[in-house]
Amino acid sequence: MSVEVAHEAHGHHPTLHHQFEDLEQQNDSYVVGMWTFLVTEIMFFGGLFLAYTVFRHSNPEVFADAGHKYLDWHKGSFNTVVLLSSSLSMALAVYSAQKANRGAQLLFLGITVLCSFIFLGVKYLEWSAEFREFHLPGPGFRYVTDAHIDTAKAQIFFCLYFAMTGLHALHVIIGILIMSVIGFMIVARKPCVQYYMPVEMTGLYWHFVDIVWIFLFPLFYLIPKNG
Amino acid sequence: MSDAAIPPGILIERESANRPNYLNWSHTVKDWLLTSDHKRIAILYLISITFMFGLGGIAAMAIRAELVLPHGHLMESETYNKVFTMHGVVMIFFFLVPSIPATLGNFVLPLMIGARDLAFPRLNLLSWYLYTIGGVISLGAMICGGVDAGWTFYTPYSSIYSNSNISVTLLGLFIAGFSSITTGINFIVTIHKMRAPGLTWMRLPLFVWAHYATSVIIVLGTPVVAVTLGLVLTERLLHIGIFDPAIGGDPILFQHMFWFYSHPAVYIMILPSMGIISEVVACFCRKRVFGYSFVCGSTLAIAGFGFMVWGHHMFITGQSVYTGMIFSALTFIVAVPSAIKVFNWTATIYKGEVVFSAPMIYALGFIGLFTIGGLTGLYCASLTVDVHINMTYFIVAHFHYVMVGGATLGYLAGLHFWWPKMTGRMYPEGWAKLSAGLVFVGFNLTFFPQFILGWLGMPRRYHYYPVEFQTWHVLSTAGATVLAVSYIIPIIYFIWSLKYGEKVGPNPWGAAGLEWTISSPPLPHNFDNLPTVTWEAYNYEVPHADEEVDHSGGIVGDEQPSH
Numbered sequence: 001m002s003v004e005v006a007h008e009a010h011g012h013h014p015t016l017h018h019q020f021e022d023l024e025q026q027n028d029s030y031v032v033g034m035w036t037f038l039v040t041e042i043m044f045f046g047g048l049f050l051a052y053t054v055f056r057h058s059n060p061e062v063f064a065d066a067g068h069k070y071l072d073w074h075k076g077s078f079n080t081v082v083l084l085s086s087s088l089s090m091a092l093a094v095y096s097a098q099k100a101n102r103g104a105q106l107l108f109l110g111i112t113v114l115c116s117f118i119f120l121g122v123k124y125l126e127w128s129a130e131f132r133e134f135h136l137p138g139p140g141f142r143y144v145t146d147a148h149i150d151t152a153k154a155q156i157f158f159c160l161y162f163a164m165t166g167l168h169a170l171h172v173i174i175g176i177l178i179m180s181v182i183g184f185m186i187v188a189r190k191p192c193v194q195y196y197m198p199v200e201m202t203g204l205y206w207h208f209v210d211i212v213w214i215f216l217f218p219l220f221y222l223i224p225k226n227g
Numbered sequence: 228m229s230d231a232a233i234p235p236g237i238l239i240e241r242e243s244a245n246r247p248n249y250l251n252w253s254h255t256v257k258d259w260l261l262t263s264d265h266k267r268i269a270i271l272y273l274i275s276i277t278f279m280f281g282l283g284g285i286a287a288m289a290i291r292a293e294l295v296l297p298h299g300h301l302m303e304s305e306t307y308n309k310v311f312t313m314h315g316v317v318m319i320f321f322f323l324v325p326s327i328p329a330t331l332g333n334f335v336l337p338l339m340i341g342a343r344d345l346a347f348p349r350l351n352l353l354s355w356y357l358y359t360i361g362g363v364i365s366l367g368a369m370i371c372g373g374v375d376a377g378w379t380f381y382t383p384y385s386s387i388y389s390n391s392n393i394s395v396t397l398l399g400l401f402i403a404g405f406s407s408i409t410t411g412i413n414f415i416v417t418i419h420k421m422r423a424p425g426l427t428w429m430r431l432p433l434f435v436w437a438h439y440a441t442s443v444i445i446v447l448g449t450p451v452v453a454v455t456l457g458l459v460l461t462e463r464l465l466h467i468g469i470f471d472p473a474i475g476g477d478p479i480l481f482q483h484m485f486w487f488y489s490h491p492a493v494y495i496m497i498l499p500s501m502g503i504i505s506e507v508v509a510c511f512c513r514k515r516v517f518g519y520s521f522v523c524g525s526t527l528a529i530a531g532f533g534f535m536v537w538g539h540h541m542f543i544t545g546q547s548v549y550t551g552m553i554f555s556a557l558t559f560i561v562a563v564p565s566a567i568k569v570f571n572w573t574a575t576i577y578k579g580e581v582v583f584s585a586p587m588i589y590a591l592g593f594i595g596l597f598t599i600g601g602l603t604g605l606y607c608a609s610l611t612v613d614v615h616i617n618m619t620y621f622i623v624a625h626f627h628y629v630m631v632g633g634a635t636l637g638y639l640a641g642l643h644f645w646w647p648k649m650t651g652r653m654y655p656e657g658w659a660k661l662s663a664g665l666v667f668v669g670f671n672l673t674f675f676p677q678f679i680l681g682w683l684g685m686p687r688r689y690h691y692y693p694v695e696f697q698t699w700h701v702l703s704t705a706g707a708t709v710l711a712v713s714y715i716i717p718i719i720y721f722i723w724s725l726k727y728g729e730k731v732g733p734n735p736w737g738a739a740g741l742e743w744t745i746s747s748p749p750l751p752h753n754f755d756n757l758p759t760v761t762w763e764a765y766n767y768e769v770p771h772a773d774e775e776v777d778h779s780g781g782i783v784g785d786e787q788p789s790h
């Protein structure tokens with residue numbers, strides 16, 4: 001078949017796809033594609049950040065009260081440190097991928113996954129505490145405070161908190177899945193991971209997930225007391 | 228002379244006469260459904276989009292039939308609401324948004340820039356599956372249960388006052404949104420990284436520029452509407468919602484976030500169409516598009532300004548007057564790049580050797596109808612006038628002039644223009660000219676009365692109306708019938724031409740552009756040898772031979788004969 005002929009005609013490298021002329025073009029395409037994808041991610045989270053801005057602007061005292069009373073900045077800071085460490089190990093994983101060092105690559109990917117699980121574990125503790133306090137928005141929502149706070153407005157705070165940290169946690173879970181798949185493919189010596197591009201792209205994604213948290217943490221945990 | 232003196236297409240054409248093309252190299256269903264070939268995916272999209280267009284059209288005819296009599300004789304009010312919601316949702320999200328990019332763009336864009344495929348072929352296939360899955364889910368809910376919130380899904384219509392079918396519909400739209408996003412990412416990467424050697428940005432066909440701008444809008448806008456619809460969905464399912472006033476939320480915030488996408492979405496629909504018009508006008512006037520760089524610039528300007536005008540949908544929601552003034556002024560600014568385009572097409576036609584083939588007639592129809600749609604847009608953008616005409620048939624007529632008279636006529640122009648390239652066969656020209664004429668007549672008969680109705684105060688989305696409006700409604704329905712016939716004729720003759728159409732060579736129009744240098748239909752991998760481009764787009768003024776007459780002359784030609 002002519003298709004196969006065409007594939008062979010310029011399939012010099014096992015990981016080069018037929019639509020590309022050379023590896024450089026392919027890698028450039030991956031990089032541009034990943035960055036464009038991250039732009040869509042920014043816009044996706046951007047909608048939620050917009051909602052946060054609008055409601056915090058109109059109810060500063062509610063956000064300050066709820067954030068201080070019910071979100072534990074110790075846990076938040078711990079998680080920030082954990083995620084930042086995971087970003088470091090991800091960067092090292094990319095570095096070892098570029099050096100084609102399989103062992104180091106697996107080690108650092110493993111550390112990144114471990115950090116992600118610690119992050120999710122802490123998040124689980126935080127969320128279940130909120131559930132116990134009836135902070136899940138809905139008919140059963142309750143909000144106890146000595147300040148003069150409109151319960152409905154407090155509910156909005158928790159809507160945003162669950163929606164934004166939930167979406168972020170979903171991204172962490174997707175990251176864990178991608179890293180695990182890549183890890184297994186490295187162990188199985190699959191040809192597509194002999195090259196550093198998959199790990200590098202995962203790295204870009206992971207740093208993005210990290211940066212989102214860098215914004216979420218102060219916005220929810222570190223609201224000034226006076227609003 | 229250099230390599231470019233031997234147009235690559237001629238060589239391929241001679242060799243490839245008996246070689247399998249992208250259509251006939253395999254015939255199994257699996258090879259179609261699991262294809263990663265942009266041309267086959269374009270065909271899959273073409274079939275699904277035509278199906279959706281038919282569904283939306285049936286809903287439109289039901290609306291028009293209902294409006295013949297002033298007191299609603301066909302359906303109850305709730306059914307009527309469901310039908311116009313169905314019409315809007317199907318036509319906007321499942322026809323207009325993907326129509327040109329996913330079919331013609333998918334097919335032609337890689338050919339135009341001399342690439343073997345899009346940068347991410349499997350992502351392209353995923354896009355079609357997301358579209359199909361989203362479509363099945365949304366349509367299933369809309370047909371089986373019915374959704375009556377209108378295509379805009381304004382809260383609280385879509386949250387408190389809707390049944391649960393709307394959750395399923397929103398889920399479908401959420402999924403379909405990602406099909407749009409994947410296409411956008413694919414096009415951006417392809418245009419950045421897959422251009423043939425020598426094909427600089429300022430040598431790109433305007434169709435490619437239009438798709439670049441469209442993809443930028445898709446990438447920036449679609450995630451916002453996805454998260455917005457997602458929030459309505461979670462509001463309904465999990466009580467996490469920020470639009471529900473019962474829990475302190477803000478329904479107007481929904482409108483801001485919705486129109487942040489849905490106004491630019493108008494340009495997702497119209498910009499690719501404008502790209503087609505540039506190609507068709509240049510080809511059938513045998514001239515370079517007048518002011519090429521200005522058309523490029525206006526394309527980007529429309530995409531940019533398009534993101535700053537969403538508030539013009541909310542003049543009567545109680546937003547601050549000063550906000551309204553700024554949005555109004557910015558909306559007027561968008562008219563400038565649109566006018567530049569119309570001016571430049573007209574200047575291209577001026578003193579050109581105009582060939583009145585079917586694509587050209589569609590294109591001329593586009594220019595006229597888009598101009599009316601655009602100019603009436605200025606009425607709607609004026610704060611005080613808008614208070615009078617908002618929510619009336621004037622708005623309905625205005626955006627149908629842009630969306631149907633503009634985007635859909637452009638789509639039909641492009642479909643006729645590239646049909647011989649896609650299938651290797653020519654459609655019957657006489658029938659095509661007839662249906663092009665009918666579209667124009669039927670369209671104006673349908674929608675011009677709606678301007679008058681709206682000006683007189685007929686509100687949209689109502690099916691009971693005062694008797695004095697009846698004449699206009701009957702005229703509009705008569706026009707819609709003509710319009711329906713003019714859409715059915717092409718469907719019939721396109722299918723007919725697959726078997727009986729006259730076989731064509733690589734370049735039946737004598738058009739410039741890399742897609743016309745390869746065989747029709749193209750080989751599975753498009754180009755045997757990737758071309759090197761040394762000429763500008765639309766170099767029609769360079770003396771060139773018609774491909775039927777002389778195979779030694781360059782179809783695309785080289786830069787300028789240096790001797």
Ligand SMILES: [Cu+2]
Pocket residue numbers: 489490493536537539540
């Ligand atoms: Cu608008």
